[in-house]
Amino acid sequence: MISQSEWRWFGNAGHFICSRNCQFHLCTVVGDFMVSTVGEYVPDEGVREIIANSRGIRLQGKGDERLADYMEKIGYESIGFRRTYETMVFKVEGVCDAPECDCGQPMPKNWQEVDSDGYNSKFAANDGHYRMCLKFASMAVPTT
Ligand SMILES: [Zn+2]
Known part of the structure; x- marks a missing residue:
């Protein structure tokens, strides 16, 4: 189990090609996984x-x-089938190396999502993001 104090939160969206137009975004790295939720696409x-x-x-x-x-x-606008918010989980490897970006945000190893969920309300999206983080925190195998 990875404690919440070890989760790392980032202010930029973790996925979605149109994420710069998403007013809602949460990005949390839990162990080797990035949990990214976006929504409210304008x-x-x-x-x-x-x-x-x-x-x-x-x-x-x-x-x-x-x-x-x-x-x-x-x-x-919907960002998936009948959903205005979505969570996707990716295994991470290394950090963003985009020139002049300087975000330090871990990057997906490949863009193959290992888990996902969709929602249609802010509450469900916040709650779903948190529950997905807990899910991956509890799946973590101790490395020592
Ligand atoms: Zn970056």
């Missing part, structure tokens, strides 16, 4: 226009007003 302006048009929704206003209208009429 696409870039151009993509929002395409989504609205494809659904026959007419957006009003400009700038922040238009974004607010989008959020009222459409809301967060």
